[in-house]
Amino acid sequence: xxxxxxxxxxxxxxxxxxxxxxxxxxxxxxxxxxxxKASLLAENTRPRDISDALAEAKAQRxxxxxxxxxxxxxxxxxELDGTLFSKASDRDQAAEHLTQLSGKxxxxxxxxxxxxxxxxxxxxIGEARLTMRNLSTAYIDDYLDRNWPDVxxxxxxxxxxxxxxxxxxxxxxxxxxxxxxxxxxxxxFLNDRGLITT
Numbered sequence: 242x243x244x245x246x247x248x249x250x251x252x253x254x255x256x257x258x259x260x261x262x263x264x265x266x267x268x269x270x271x272x273x274x275x276x277x278k279a280s281l282l283a284e285n286t287r288p289r290d291i292s293d294a295l296a297e298a299k300a301q302r303x304x305x306x307x308x309x310x311x312x313x314x315x316x317x318x319x320e321l322d323g324t325l326f327s328k329a330s331d332r333d334q335a336a337e338h339l340t341q342l343s344g345k346x347x348x349x350x351x352x353x354x355x356x357x358x359x360x361x362x363x364x365x366i367g368e369a370r371l372t373m374r375n376l377s378t379a380y381i382d383d384y385l386d387r388n389w390p391d392v393x394x395x396x397x398x399x400x401x402x403x404x405x406x407x408x409x410x411x412x413x414x415x416x417x418x419x420x421x422x423x424x425x426x427x428x429x430f431l432n433d434r435g436l437i438t439t
Contacts, residue, residue, distance in 0.1 A: 243357075245436060246312045248303040251394075253402075254315055254422045261428060265313075273318075278325070288320040289366050292352035297361055297368055304356035311436060312356045317421045320394045321347040328396050332389050335398040336381050339408075341396065345376040346411075350399070351418040353427055363430050367423035369414025371378040376408065384408075 245265040247255060249324025258265050261422070265403055276390065281291045293316075319326040321342060321377055329335035355363040376384075392398045392405070399405030401412075401419050417424035431437045 242435075243305075244310045245431070246303060246307060246310045248299045248312050248314045251295065251315070251421055253420050257417060257420060257422050257424050261424065263428070263431065268303050268307070268312075270299070270306070272298050272302055273297075275327070278327070282325065288318050288325050288348070289350040289352075289368065290318070290379055292316045292318040292350040293354065293364060293366055296352040296354040297356075297364070300327075300354045300356040300361070304359060308359045308384045310357070310359075311431075311434075313427070315422055316350065316355070317349060317351045317396055319347055323343060326396055329393060329398050332385055334391075335385055335389065335393065338398050339376060339381045340378070342373045343381075344373060346370055346372040347397070349414070349419055351421055351423055353423050355430065365423045365426040365430075367415050367418025367426070369412065369419045371409055371419070372411040373408050374410045 245263060247258060247265050247267050250267065250269045255267060257330060277295060277298055278291060281294060295316035296314040299316065300312045304312040326338060329338050348368060351367040353365055354361050388404060392400055415423065423432050428437065432439055
């Protein structure tokens with residue numbers, strides 16, 4: 242019997258599916274994200290398409306081992322003025338990222354791709370625009386003192402479900418996509434395929 246597999250180690254994505262009462266298992270496989278990103282950036286690929294390609298690579302890697310299952314691959318990228326941000330490698334880089342984002346509007350792209358029978362059968366890219374308040378250096382330092390290393394797992398170094406909400410003056414877009422998973426379109430697909438019922 243086919244199962245729903247989440248090809249992501251993200252705790253928040255698993256929590257979103259769990260709270261939505263979606264039956265699933267977590268299975269991850271290593272994907273060299275930085276190499277894929279570098280290759281796509283060299284080809285001038287748009288950030289939204291990079292998020293899609295990374296989500297597909299993750300789903301495909303896991304689906305190779307379980308082709309009968311419905312494997313969900315996910316990825317999220319942040320774009321500021323045409324520059325792609327990755328997760329901060331350390332606290333100093335986190336402070337640098339927050340300084341660059343301060344007072345500006347950036348975009349988050351959250352992609353999900355589902356593989357079944359060794360091929361992609363569904364994909365969706367959620368998009369959100371987030372405008373950050375002007376942050377003082379002192380506040381950034383205090384914020385990271387309180388929230389590091391938890392925010393190290395988030396591109397942009399904020400968790401919108403926590404203190405990170407204070408960093409923003411305006412948010413336009415789907416809340417779930419900001420958290421890293423375009424949940425409503427995903428649930429619609431799963432329901433339409435009879436994998437969940439409403």
